Amino acid sequence: xxxxxxxSAARLMMAPAVILLLGWMLVPLLMTxxxxxxxxxxxxxxxxxxxxxxxxxxxxxxxxxxxSIVTTLAIVVGALAICIIFGVLLAILLDxxxxxxxxxxxxxIAPFFVMPTVSALVWKNIFMDPVNGLFxxxxxxxxxxxxxxxxxxxxxxxxxxxxWQWLPFATxxxxxxxxxxxxxxxxxxxxxxxxxxxRFWFIVLPHLGRAITIVILIQTIFLLSIFAEIFVTTGGAxxxxxxxxxxxxxVLESQNVGLGSAGxxxxxxxxxxxxxxxxxxxxxxxDA
Amino acid sequence: MACAVxxxxxxxxxxxxxxxxxxxxxxxxxxxxTSFKTEAQAIxxxxxxxxxxxxxxxxxxxxxxxxxxxxxxxxxxxAGGSTILGTLIAxxxxxxMAFVPSKRTKDILLWMLxxxxxxxxxxxxPIYLLFIQLGLLDSRFGMVIVLMLINLPIIVWMLYTxxxxxxxxxxxxxxxxxxxxxxEILYVLTPMAVPGIxxxxxxxxxxxxxxxxxxLNLTAAQAAPLTAFIASYSSPEGLFxxxxxxxxxxxxxxxxxxxxxxxxxxxxxxxxxxxx
Amino acid sequence: MKxxxxxxxxxxxxxxxxxxxxQTLTIATVNNGDxxxxxxxxxxxxxxxxxxxxxxxxxxxxxxxxxxxxxxTNGGQFDIMTIGMYETPIWGANGWLVPLDDLSEEYDAADIxxxxxxxxxxxxxxxxAPFYGESSMIMYRTDLMEQAGLEMPDAPTxxxxxxxxxxxxxxxxxxxxxxxxxxxGWGEGGAFITAMSNSFGARWFDENWRPxxxxxxxxxxxxxxxxxxxxSGPPGYATNGFNENxxxxxxxxxxxxxxxxxxxxxxxxxxxxxxADSVGFALAPDNGLGKRANWLWAWALAIPAGTDDVxxxxxxxxxxxxxxxxxxVAENEGWxxxxxxxxxxxxxxxxxxxxxxAEMTLESILTADPNNPTVDPVPxxxxxxxxxxxxAGIATQVSQEFSAVYxxxxxxxxxxxxxxxxxxxxxxxxxxx
Numbered sequence: 001x002x003x004x005x006x007x008s009a010a011r012l013m014m015a016p017a018v019i020l021l022l023g024w025m026l027v028p029l030l031m032t033x034x035x036x037x038x039x040x041x042x043x044x045x046x047x048x049x050x051x052x053x054x055x056x057x058x059x060x061x062x063x064x065x066x067x068s069i070v071t072t073l074a075i076v077v078g079a080l081a082i083c084i085i086f087g088v089l090l091a092i093l094l095d096x097x098x099x100x101x102x103x104x105x106x107x108x109i110a111p112f113f114v115m116p117t118v119s120a121l122v123w124k125n126i127f128m129d130p131v132n133g134l135f136x137x138x139x140x141x142x143x144x145x146x147x148x149x150x151x152x153x154x155x156x157x158x159x160x161x162x163x164w165q166w167l168p169f170a171t172x173x174x175x176x177x178x179x180x181x182x183x184x185x186x187x188x189x190x191x192x193x194x195x196x197x198x199r200f201w202f203i204v205l206p207h208l209g210r211a212i213t214i215v216i217l218i219q220t221i222f223l224l225s226i227f228a229e230i231f232v233t234t235g236g237a238x239x240x241x242x243x244x245x246x247x248x249x250x251v252l253e254s255q256n257v258g259l260g261s262a263g264x265x266x267x268x269x270x271x272x273x274x275x276x277x278x279x280x281x282x283x284x285x286x287d288a
Numbered sequence: 289m290a291c292a293v294x295x296x297x298x299x300x301x302x303x304x305x306x307x308x309x310x311x312x313x314x315x316x317x318x319x320x321x322t323s324f325k326t327e328a329q330a331i332x333x334x335x336x337x338x339x340x341x342x343x344x345x346x347x348x349x350x351x352x353x354x355x356x357x358x359x360x361x362x363x364x365x366x367a368g369g370s371t372i373l374g375t376l377i378a379x380x381x382x383x384x385m386a387f388v389p390s391k392r393t394k395d396i397l398l399w400m401l402x403x404x405x406x407x408x409x410x411x412x413x414p415i416y417l418l419f420i421q422l423g424l425l426d427s428r429f430g431m432v433i434v435l436m437l438i439n440l441p442i443i444v445w446m447l448y449t450x451x452x453x454x455x456x457x458x459x460x461x462x463x464x465x466x467x468x469x470x471x472e473i474l475y476v477l478t479p480m481a482v483p484g485i486x487x488x489x490x491x492x493x494x495x496x497x498x499x500x501x502x503x504l505n506l507t508a509a510q511a512a513p514l515t516a517f518i519a520s521y522s523s524p525e526g527l528f529x530x531x532x533x534x535x536x537x538x539x540x541x542x543x544x545x546x547x548x549x550x551x552x553x554x555x556x557x558x559x560x561x562x563x564x
Numbered sequence: 565m566k567x568x569x570x571x572x573x574x575x576x577x578x579x580x581x582x583x584x585x586x587q588t589l590t591i592a593t594v595n596n597g598d599x600x601x602x603x604x605x606x607x608x609x610x611x612x613x614x615x616x617x618x619x620x621x622x623x624x625x626x627x628x629x630x631x632x633x634x635x636x637t638n639g640g641q642f643d644i645m646t647i648g649m650y651e652t653p654i655w656g657a658n659g660w661l662v663p664l665d666d667l668s669e670e671y672d673a674a675d676i677x678x679x680x681x682x683x684x685x686x687x688x689x690x691x692x693a694p695f696y697g698e699s700s701m702i703m704y705r706t707d708l709m710e711q712a713g714l715e716m717p718d719a720p721t722x723x724x725x726x727x728x729x730x731x732x733x734x735x736x737x738x739x740x741x742x743x744x745x746x747x748x749g750w751g752e753g754g755a756f757i758t759a760m761s762n763s764f765g766a767r768w769f770d771e772n773w774r775p776x777x778x779x780x781x782x783x784x785x786x787x788x789x790x791x792x793x794x795x796s797g798p799p800g801y802a803t804n805g806f807n808e809n810x811x812x813x814x815x816x817x818x819x820x821x822x823x824x825x826x827x828x829x830x831x832x833x834x835x836x837x838x839x840a841d842s843v844g845f846a847l848a849p850d851n852g853l854g855k856r857a858n859w860l861w862a863w864a865l866a867i868p869a870g871t872d873d874v875x876x877x878x879x880x881x882x883x884x885x886x887x888x889x890x891x892x893v894a895e896n897e898g899w900x901x902x903x904x905x906x907x908x909x910x911x912x913x914x915x916x917x918x919x920x921x922a923e924m925t926l927e928s929i930l931t932a933d934p935n936n937p938t939v940d941p942v943p944x945x946x947x948x949x950x951x952x953x954x955x956a957g958i959a960t961q962v963s964q965e966f967s968a969v970y971x972x973x974x975x976x977x978x979x980x981x982x983x984x985x986x987x988x989x990x991x992x993x994x995x996x997x
Contacts, residue, residue, distance in 0.1 A: 009469055010384030017381035017444055018396065024437040025403040031414030040413075042636030043654060043953030044994075058993060063985065064961075090308065097294070098302040105555070106548050107309035110316055113547045115498045115515060118536040121522050122319050125529060130800030132331040132529075132811060134318065141334070148800035151971035164315070172555055218442075221404045228500050231625075232522065234803075237748035237964040238971055248409040252629045254957025254990070255636070257413045264410025271405030279398045327836060331811055353600060354621065412633065420639050504626060505633065508641040509590045509618035520621040523807055524595040527814070527836055 029268070036261035043255045055262035064246055069270070071155065072242040076223045078159040079166060083219060084212055086163075087170030092204070094171070095178045112168035120232035123161045124150065128233075154238040161229050166222070170215045177211035178204070217278050224271055243267050316540075323347070323533035330529035346534035354517060356538055363513035363542075365428050366503065367496035370435035371443075371489050377436075378443040379485075383473055385444075386451035387459060397448060400441040408501045419506060426508040434506065435496045443492055450484030451477070483556055490547075490554050497543050514539040588616040589876055592631050593646040594863060595621050598696050598826075598903045601893065602884055608892070609883050615876050624751065635660050640870040643877045647692060649683040649862050649934065653951045656686035662867040662874055664690045664881070671882045675907050680862045683934045683945070692864035693885040696826065697905030699928035700759060700858045702846040703813065703831055704820040705839060708732045708739065712819075719847045722763065722788065722857075725820065729796035732819030741796030743818035744789070746970040747805035750956050753970075754963030755859055755948040756822070761785040763850045763857040765939040768950050768987075773943060773996040775987035777962075777980045786976045790969060802970035814838060822848055822857070825928055828921035829900050845924040847931065853939045859948035860932035862906070905929055958990045 036055050039048035059065060094105060111119070127134050128149035136146035149157040181204065189199050225244055234240045236249060247267060251260030310317075322330050324342045350356065385393045415434075416425075424430030454477065462476045478485070500515040507516060521528065521535040547554065593599045599621070606617045620642070622630060631645045635655060647655070655661050667673050673681075673690065680694045702720070709716055712731040717724070729741030745756040758768070766781035776782060793801050796819075798812055806823060810830060813821045814837040821827070834840040848858035865884060867877045883889060887909055893902045899916050904925055910916050911926045937947040944950035949959065962983040969979045991997055 007388055007390075010388035010390075013380030013384045014396070016377045017400075017440060020377065020437060021400055021403055021440055024440075025406065027418065028406065028411035028414050031418075032411055035414065041953070042413075042632070043658070045658060046636070062989070063982070093301070093305050093308065096301040096305070097298050098305050099298065100302065100306065102551075104305045104309040106551055107313040109547065109551060109554075110313050110544060113494060113498075113543045114316065114540050115500060115518065117500045117515060117518050117522070118540060119315070121518075121532060122315055122536060125532065126318060126322060127315065129808070130803070131798060131808075131817065132333070132815075134335060137333065137335050146799065148803070148971070151800060151802040151967070151973075164312070167312070176555065217401070221401065224405060225407055227409065235625075235748050235960075235964075237967045238802075238973065239968075244407045244409060247407055249957065249960065251409055251412060252632070253960050255632065255953060256957070260410060261413075264407055267407040267410060268405070271407075272402060275398070275402045275405060328838075331815065333815070353603065354619075413637070416633055416637050416639065420637060425639055426641055505630065508592070508620050512620070516620075516622070519623050519626045520595045522595075522623045522626075523805075524597070524600075524623070527811060528807070 032261045032264045032268075035257055036265050038258050040257040040261070041255060042257060051258065055258045056265070059250070059259055059262045059266060064241060067239060068241050068243045068246040071240060072224065072244070072270075074155055075159055075162065075226070075242060076220060078155070079162045079223055080216060080219060082159065082163040083167050083170040084215060086167055087174045087215065088205075088208065088212075090167070090171045091174035091178045092200075094175050108171060109168040111164050112166075112172075114165065116165065116226070116228040117232060119165055120161060120229045123157075123164075124233045128157060150234050151238050154234050154240045158229055158233060158240055161233070162223065162226055166219055170219065173215055174208060174211050177208050181207050220274060220278060224274065243270060316544075319533045320537050322530055323537045325530050325533075327527040327530045330533070331527065346530045347538070349531060350521070350534050350538065354520060356517065359512060359514045359517040360542065362428060362507075362511055363497055363515075366431045366435060366511070366513050367493050369428070369432035370439065370496050371492045373432060374436040374440050374443045374492060375447075375485065375489055378440060378447050379478075380473070382444050382447035382451050383477065385448050386454075387456065397445060400444055404438070404441050412505060415502075416506070425506060426510045426512075428511045430506065431503060431511050431513070434502050435499055438499065438502070439492045439495055442495070443488055446488040446491070447481070447484065450481050450488075453484075454480050483553065486550075487554050487556065490550055494543060494547065587614060587873070587876055588618055589643040589873065589880055590618045590620065590641065591644040591646070591865075591880070592620045592622065592627060592642045594624050594627050596624075596826075596863065597830075599646065599863070601897070601901070602695070602889075602903075605889075605892065609880060612883070613876075613879055615879065617880065625749075635868050635870075638870050640868070640872075642868060643871045643873055644865050644867055644880060646695070646863055647866050648864065649860065650946065650949050650951055650956070652684045652692045652864060652866060653686045653945060654953055655866070656689065656691035660869050661691040662869055662871070662877075664693055664867075664878070667693075667878070667882060671886060672909075675887070675909050677906060677908055677929060679860060679929055679932060679934070680864075680906060683860060684862060684864050692862075692866035693881050694862040694864045694906040695885055696903035697860070697862040697929060698825045699848075699860050699905070699925065699932050700756075700823055701825050701828075701848055701924055701928045702820055702822050703828060704728075704844050704846065705732075705816075705818070705842055706844045707842045708819045709844070716844060716846050719856075720849050722849045722851050725822075725849045726788070726792045726796075729792060729820060733796040738817055739819060740798040740812070740817060741819040742792065743798055743804065743809040743812050743821045744793060744801065745805055745809065745823065746793070746801040746967055747803055747808070748960070748964040748967040749805070750949065750959035750963055752805040752963070753967060754959045755861075757785065757789065757963070757966060758959070759848070759859040759948040760789065760857040762855045762938050762947065763848075763853065764788070765851070765853050765855075767938040767940055767942045768955075769942060769944060769991075771941055771943050773991055775984055775991060777984040777987060782980055783976060786966065786969065786980065790976060793970065802967045824861070825921070825925040826904065828925065829904075832900070832920060843920075845921050847924065847928060855937070855939050856931055858928050858932050860929065860934055861948070954990055954994045954996075958987050961986050 037050060039051045041048060090108060130136055130146055130148045139146040186199060186203060189203060227244055230236060230240055230245050236245045247260050247263040250256050250263055323346055325340050326343060329336055329340050385397060419425045419430060459472060459476060462472050503513050503515045504519060518535060518539050521532050603619050610616055634641045676694060677697060680697045681690055684690060684692045684694060704716055714728050714731060733741035745753045747753045761782060764781050764785040766779060766785050767776050770776055809821055809823060810827060812818050813831055816839045831837050831843050832840050848856045850856045865881045867874060871877055890902045890910060900919050916922050932947050934946050944952060949955055965979040965982045968974050969976055
C-alpha cells in the first residue's frame with residue numbers, strides 16, 4: 001500500500017521534468033522532421049512545398065558529408081583521449097602532498113570557466129596567429145619557422161583548444177574518484193614491493209574505470225555539438241567542418257532550412273548511435 | 289630521515305604541480321595582462337610580459353561603448369534563473385528516480401541525457417518561429433526557459449547520483465517516525481544532499497553562463513547577456529587584441545571569481561556517481 | 565484637492581514613459597569603427613528628436629546570421645538593420661524592406677554616389693541608405709618602393725605588382741612584398757579573389773547561370789595569385805583576412821596591400837600605424853582587359869517591413885547618413901575620420917580633398933560597376949559577389965576550397981574542379997539550370 005502510493009507520488013514528481021523535456025525534444029524534433037521534407041528557403045520566400053526525401057538524399061550525397069562525419073569523430077575522440085590521459089595524470093599529481101594545493105587546483109580548473117567564444121578568440125588571435133601570436137614568437141625565439149596552426153594542422157589545433165577547455169572538468173571528476181581510493185590498499189601494495197607502474201595499472205586504473213566512463217559520456221555530449229571553436233577559428237575551412245558545422249552552413253550560410261533540417265535528423269541519428277554505444281558501457285558501469 | 293624524504297618528495301611534487309598549473313592557466317593570465325596594454329604593445333615583437341605601461345584605457349573604452357552592467361545583469365538573471373528553476377523541477381524527479389526506481393528509471397535518465405545531443409543549429413528556425421509565436425524573443429524569461437531546458441538533463445543526472453548515495457535506511461527511519469513525503473524531502477533528504485545540490489547549481493550556472501548559441505540568436509537589445517557583449521568585440525576593423533582582452537576579462541571575471549571561491553564545493557560535489 | 569495634481573502628474577509620467585516606450589528604435593549594426601563612432605553621437609539624435617536608440621552591435625558574421633534569421637521569419641526584433649550591397653537587392657525584391665523613395669528634400673538623395681545607390685536598389689527603388697561606401701585599392705610603402713628602385717604608376721598592371729612585390733620582399737627583415745586576403749569566407753578571401761578574377765576576364769556564371777570554374781580565366785587567376793603569394797606573401801596567408809593584413813601592414817611587414825579603401829584612414833593614422841607617413845595609394849591592378857580588380861561595397865541602413873515605427877526609423881536614417889552628420893564628425897574628429905564613399909558632395913568639399921586618400925578612394929569607387937562587373941557579360945549584379953540568395957552559401961564553400969590551395973593542401977586544378985562541382989550542384993538544386 002505504502003509502496004503503491006509512493007510509486008504514484010514518484011511518478012507525479014517526475015512528471016514536470018519528463019513532460020518539459022519531452023516537449024523540448026518533441027516540438028523541435030517534429031518541426032525539424034516537417035521541414036526536412038520541405039523546400040524551406042527563407043530567402044526565396046519561405047516554404048516551397050513538399051519535396052519527399054530530396055533533402056535527405058542531397059545532404060548525404062554532398063561531397064562534404066562523409067568528411068564531416070570523420071572530422072566530428074576525430075575531434076571527439078582526440079579531445080577525449082587528451083582529456084582522459086592528461087586528466088588521470090593531473091588527478092594523480094593533484095592528489096600528492098604539496099604546498100599550495102588549493103591554488104594549483106584553482107589554476108588548473110580555471111579554463112572551465114571561460115566562455116567557448118572567448119577561449120576560441122584568445123587562442124586564435126593571441127596564441128596561434130602565425131605572425132603576431134605568442135607561439136610564433138616562441139618558435140622564432142628558438143630559431144624555428146613558426147607553425148601555421150590553423151591551416152597546417154587545423155584539426156589538431158581545434159582539438160587543442162577544446163581539450164584545454166574540457167581538461168579541468170575531466171580532472172575534477174577523476175580527482176574526486178582518486179581521493180576515494182583506499183590508501184591502505186595502495187600502501188600495502190607498496191610494501192609488497194609492487195613497482196609504481198604496476199600499482200597504477202592494477203589498482204588505480206581499475207578504480208577509475210567508472211569515473212572515466214562518466215567523463216566519456218558527459219564530454220561526448222558536449223563535444224559532439226562544439227560550434228564556437230570552429231566558427232571563430234577556421235570557419236569550417238581546411239577540413240575542420242564537423243557535422244554540426246555543416247548543418248550550420250546549410251541552414252544559415254546557404255539559407256536552406258529544409259536541407260539543414262535533413263542534416264539535423266542525421267545528426268540526431270548519429271548522436272543516438274553514439275548514445276546507445278555509450279549507454280551500453282555506462283549502463284553496465286552504473287549497475288556495478 | 290623519513291621526514292626529509294617526504295619533504296623532498298613534497299618539494300618535487302610542488303614544483304611539478306605549479307609548473308603544470310601555471311602552464312594551463314597561462315592563456316587566461318596572458319589575456320588579463322594583454323587587457324592592460326595598448327593596442328600597439330599587444331602585438332609588439334618581441335612580446336612584453338610585465339614591463340609595459342599599464343593602462344586602464346581599454347576598460348574605459350569598452351565601458352564607454354557598451355553598458356557592461358546591463359549585460360552582466362542579464363547574464364546573472366538568465367544563468368541564475370535557469371539554474372534555480374531547473375533545480376526546483378529536477379529535485380523531485382531525481383528523488384523519485386533514486387528512491388522509487390522502476391524498470392524504466394534508467395531508460396528515462398539516459399533518454400533525458402540524449403535530448404542534449406540535438407544539434408542546436410538544426411532547430412534554430414523552428415525555435416525562432418516558435419518564439420515569435422509565443423512572444424518570447426529577446427526576453428529574459430524566454431532565455432531562462434531555454435537554458436533551463438538545455439541543462440535540465442544534467443541537473444537531473446547529477447542530483448540523481450547524489451540522492452542514490454544517501455542510504456535508504458535513513459528515509460525508512462524518518463517514515464517510521466511519521467514523516468510524510470513532503471517532510472521527508474524537505475527535512476531529511478535535502479539537508480543531506482546540500483553539498484550535492486550546491487555543486488549541481490554551481491556547475492549548471494557555469495554552463496548556462498557560457499552558453500553562446502541560443503543566447504546570441506534569440507536576444508537583441510533587452511535580454512542580451514555577456515556572450516553578446518563579446519560578439520561586439522570579436523574581429524572589428526582595426527587592431528583589437530587589447531580591447532578584446534579587456535572585454536574577455538570582463539566577461540569571464542565574475543564566473544572566474546565565483547568559481548574560485550566555491551571550488552572546494554564544486555570539487556566535492558562533482559562526482560556524477562563516479563565514487564562509490 | 566491634493567490628489568489631483570499627483571494623479572495628473574502620475575498620468576503624464578505614464579504617458580511620457582509610454583511615449584518613450586513607443587519611440588525607442590532598436591538598431592542592429594556591425595562593430596566597425598565608423599558605426600562605433602555613430603553610436604557615440606546617438607545622444608545628439610535623441611536630443612534633437614526625442615527618439616531613444618538601443619544598439620545591438622555584433623561582429624560581421626554574427627550580425628549577418630542574426631538579421632537574416634529575423635527578417636526572413638518576420639521576427640520584428642529590429643527597427644533598423646545594417647546590411648550590405650549583397651543583401652539589399654535580394655531583400656528588397658522579397659518585399660522585406662521599406663522603400664526609401666520618399667526621403668526629405670534637405671536629405672538630398674540625389675547626392676548619394678550613383679554607384680552606391682545603384683547597388684542598394686532593386687528595380688530602381690532605393691531600399692537602404694549608405695552609411696559608408698568602399699572600393700578596394702593598392703596601399704603601398706613609398707619608402708620600400710623607392711628602395712626597390714621602382715615607381716608605382718597610378719594605375720598599375722598585375723605584372724608590375726608581381727614584379728614589385730618580389731623586389732620589395734626581404735624575408736630576413738620580415739618584409740613581405742604583398743599582403744592579400746586568403747581567409748575562407750565569401751566576404752573575406754572570396755571577395756578578393758572574385759574581384760581579382762574580374763580583371764583576369766573570369767566570371768562566376770555565364771549568361772545561362774552555368775558556373776565558370778572550369779575556364780582558363782579562373783585557372784590563370786588562381787595560379788597567378790598563388791605564385792605571387794608564395795613568392796612574396798606573408799607566412800600563413802591562407803588564414804589572413806582584412807584584420808590580419810591590417811596589423812601586418814601597420815607593423816611595417818608588408819610592401820603592398822590591396823584591400824578596402826576604408827583601410828587608408830587606419831594605415832595613415834600615426835596612433836596605430838608605424839608606417840603612417842610613408843603610405844602611397846594607387847588603383848587596383850588590371851590586365852589590360854578593361855576591368856580592374858577593385859570591388860564595391862557599402863554598409864547601409866535599411867528598415868525591415870515589419871517594424872512598427874517606420875517614421876522614427878526613417879528619421880534616424882536621414883540623420884545618420886546626412887551631410888550634417890558628416891560635417892559634425894569632421895568638426896569633432898577631423899575630415900579623415902568621416903564616413904567615406906557615400907556622398908558626392910563630400911568629394912567636392914575642398915577640406916576633404918586635402919585628405920591624402922580621398923581622390924584615390926573616389927576614383928576606385930567610380931571605376932567599379934556592379935551592373936557590369938566583368939569582361940564577358942553576366943546575368944548577375946555585384947562586383948565581388950552575385951546578388952542571388954544562393955551566392956553566400958556557394959561562395960563560402962568555394963573560398964574554403966581556394967584557401968586549402970593557399971595552405972598547400974591541394975592543387976589549383978583540384979580546387980577548381982571541386983568549386984565547379986559545388987556550384988553546379990547548388991545551382992541545379994536551386995533551379996537555375
